[in-house]
Amino acid sequence: MTLALEEQQHRNTLPKGFWLNEYQIETVLGKPGGFGITYLATDTHLRQLVAIKEYLPSEFAIREGRSTVYVRSSSYEESFQWGLKCFIEEARVLARFNHPSIVRVLRFFEANGTAYMVMEYQQGKCLSDYLKQGGILPEQELLTIILPLLDGLQEIHKAGFLHRDIKPNNIYIREDKMPVLLDFGSARYAVGQKSRSVTSIVTPGYAPLEQYDTELNEQGAWTDIYALGAVMYCLISGEAPPAATRRVRKDPMPPAIKIGEGKYNKNLLQAIDWALKLSGEDRPQSVEQWREKICTDPTPFTLGPADKSPPRWTLFNLASIVIILLLLVTIGLLWQQQDHEIQVAIERIRQETTATLGKEQLARQQVEEKLKLVENRFNLEKQRRKEVEIDYRQAQALIEVARRFEPEILGKQEISFEEFHYYDITNVPENDGFLNIREFPGHLNKIVGKIPKDEKCVEYLGGGELRFVGKHVWVKVAYKDVQGWVNSYYLMRSDRNCQPEKPVEKNK
Template identity: 55%
Template sequence: MSVGSGLSARDDEDITRVRGVPVRPPHDPDETVVRPVTRPVAPPAISPAKPLRPFQPKTGTALALPAGFRLHEYRIDRVLGQGGFGITYLATDVNLNTKVAIKEYLPEDIAFRKSGQTVSAHSSRYQQRYRSGLDSFLVEGRTLATFRHPNIVRVARFFEAHQTAYMVLEYERGSPLKTWWPAHASLPEKDLMRLLQPLLDGLAVVHAAGFLHRDIKPDNIQVRRYNGSLVLLDFGSARQAVAGPGQDDVAVTPGYAPIEQYEDGEQGAWTDIYALGATLYWLVTGKKPPDAMDRHMAASRPGGADPLLPASQVAQGRYTEQFLGAIDWALALQPQSRPHDIAQWRAVLFAAHASSLGLREALLAGEAPVRPALRGWSVVRSPSQWWPHLRRGWRMLTEPGSWPIALKMSVAMVLTALLPMLITGYINLKGSLETVSQAELQNLEQLARTTAGRVSQLIGDTENLARSLASDAAFVGFLLKPDQAGEQAMRTKLERLARANPDIHLMMVMDANGKALVASDPQVTGKNFRFREYFQAAMKGQPFVTGMLVGAVTGKAGMFHALPVFDDDQNVIGVLAMRIRAEAFDTILADTGDDRGLTPFMVDGDGVLIYHPDRRVLYSSLAPLASPVQARIRADQRFQRDHLPDLGMPDLAKAVVGANQQGHIAYRSSLSRQSEIAGYAPVSGHDWVVGVSESRERFEEPLNQLFTKLMWSVGLAGLLFVGLALMFARTIVRPVKALTRAADALKQGNYAKASLTVKSRDEIGQLSRTFNVLIDVLRQRERERESERPHAS
């Protein structure tokens, strides 16, 4: 309610009214209304009686005192404004011939004016509420009368008459902030700060006396006509009494009242700070914040969010970040998340305009706000506070500028001393690993080439032996005229040759029909092998060397050499076949990996493992085989299996299968489940490829151990450096801490404790002496400033 307004009750759309329950939508969105208290109520034992129909009071000036009416030495001139809780008149002090404003307590929803100008409650039902409001009205007058601050409306007198009470106020000519601001919305932020600073001083005086305003809004802030300063009007203690305590309604102004006024919660300076923050939000955005109860309900729903758009987002670019951030802080929904007093809030609000503050406030303005912290189980029971705590902790960790100076110096010294060592060690490790890796790859290639050469030599030696036997006249004569004596002679010769060469498992002579006429193994004699590929190729006059075959009769693996036997006319009359034991190749390959942690292997032209130390994976393919290849292997039964499993190592298969020259590869082994490297080389004259693999971890282990020892040594050296750094840092930190304590004393206005005792002559000692000089200058200037500023009694 404006003291200096000239609007009638009918014309003023910002009048304050008491609304019954349920609440009717107000005409003015900023008027104060009565809302139900949101506290749990037990269900009644019986149905409540039907509520009485609220008394409809007279409107406009019908309730007002007529012009010319005398209240002691005051003559009523006209109505300045009328709200739901009273009427304000312009009056003349006939003794002093000065204008005053008189505020009359008359809550229109529960009281009316009788004949003779006396005021009474509508009925006995409202009598208690009326008296409570009247008592609070008088307390408000008595409280305001004790304040002497230029930005709080001054109460000259208060008295009771006509069964109500009157408050005589200094008449402030001007306009409510709500009507003044639209024409001055382009006011620079710095000028707005100059207007707000004394208003905050006045509100701080109110809070320091133990009182609250409870209804700050643009309508209750007056802009003086003569100098444009702000005055705080219309304290809300009386309307709070009319609505409670003990009532189910509360008097609130939607958008400006915080949640604790709805929930009948604990109120304090943070309550007024919310309302003033909402007023500033309206100033910078043109809209008041959403109703606190609506915000609370929206945020409480599962997955819900606060509908309030932050001022730092809506007004970004038009005002400083610090100013908008302070508004958002004041509008925190929960009381514990807001500033707890005006001084704390003002430090942030004026952070970008410290020159508008006094010395103590200016020193505090640059500091981060210290918000009330939840501790212990309070944090555990408040999940909404987890994220802010984690975010603040992460911000402190990631902002080295906020670390203690001793920690920063220690970290800097340790990093300066040890980081080059670590970087050098890491670079040397990477270089050494690369060099060792290349050397190891060359070593594996050499081993693979040597092993492949030995395999090739074994195949060549047995092939030469087979050629000499195939051209032996005794075998030719036997095939031309096989008889029992010749068969015995041939068997003896074959058995002698097989015993002389342990790598040979079987030798046999077959006629043109594929029948084994004689063999070194009696079990083979008489068998027919015309279906074998090696027999068919030899009968065409071409020598043939098989891959690894698993014998159908013996069940043992081996490789066959088959050579045609010609008569004098160069006709093929039979075939000499020689089978080399697979164990001969196994022995050569096993020697490569013996006691060296290496894994030798050999694959055929189809990519099938024909040798591996792990017998469980023998005759498995490195990669999935094509269907035609599987069908061919199943048809010739070379491995006596209908299906060959794959090991899932396509990278290795791509490199080694069909390789015609040596090489190396790095791959992921599905057998060891580790990264491995392998060298490989082809077997000359055959489609086999020999490979030798090794775990990367194994050959890198010595260097990794060396690097680990280096890390330990660096760690121990780091501890020593940290100790030395801390000892050195303390010599700097101690005087810095003394400066910090002196600065804290200066912030509290304690100049005696702000002085330093200086002993050193270094740079910090010089800084301390300069600080003492500044203290003396600031103390004198603050005295001069305080002498010029008005004081509140």
């Protein structure tokens, strides 16, 4: 299924040489993602290269023909239009920034049933590829990358905007070594809220815990700070932190202060651990607050030149010392008689204090254990609720697919023998050429026939002949003299007159 989806995304790209207004497509930049596609193109008016991002969420939309983008079904129309609106608004906001560490948006326009964002194109490589050259970075090189990003992020937050998808793949290192933030995730997050698809809006390891809950709106500057802190953690350790969801119960992540001990400034390491706190309230609340911790350089106490010179002993100094010694001896003689009583009193107070503190410590420990137990139960119930909601949404999706074939599947007891449904083959990968018909539902079962990928009017046998296998619905069809099972993902309701001259007898 993953391979089929990647093939579909590849087919969705515009071909080389395609014209978008005055821009001519040269190639695809990077790997097409699930939210959109970024192209390298030539501005034929100014004769310079630009990057163009196309809004094409593969979950909701598909390209048919050479250029036009269509929504997969009417049920996705609202989500597609909502994401399109957010994509355009994102372009408008980014166009206001003129900062060397924020990708520069030149313009945007709507065409082909979708929208496009035109950006400056810079020579260089993403931070992920940059790290492949040397692995972890020394402190000075790390700060050379992070400090300009902090300045850019501060500008973004001042405008009331969030990046929401900071990760090495979205940080570009230009040839002059200046880092640039790319591919903002705000529009993607808005679509994810509509579709409740968490996987489309988070990057494990770099997304904080609050981004996994599409129903809450508890994001702020601390959300981007977590992501950039995770990038810094990767720069000093060579790998991303564990996903935030794995860190809730028993955190497997070694702290930065331990990993970078002796190699990096202690305050820098503490700043990374501060940014990676699970609770947003425990993280820095602003870039300014976090930068102050990062840039603090702890200097050990040293004596100045004047302090290093040997002391000068004078007659006054010696006389003062003698007088102090005499006073101490006199006081010692006076207190010697009461020394035993004082020691007894001190011992009694120490014992009473120890007993009191012991009781308070025990009580506090018991309260903390109860609070921890309640918190663990709350987190467990919250996780269970999320799992149930995910299962419920998946079940709903399967039922919606089933209803394509049996509109009254939940209440219909019998289906007339004369009732036929016909479907066209779609979505079959170009390299395959055929859709396999299997003896029983499931892709591991025996192949009993093949249907060409461009075949029309394949007969669905009806009569409730469908099965749920994992996250897919398999249906029974008849093609020529063969009956068997196919994945419904590859079928699309035919609008042709498909009545056969002699119907194939169905199994009851």
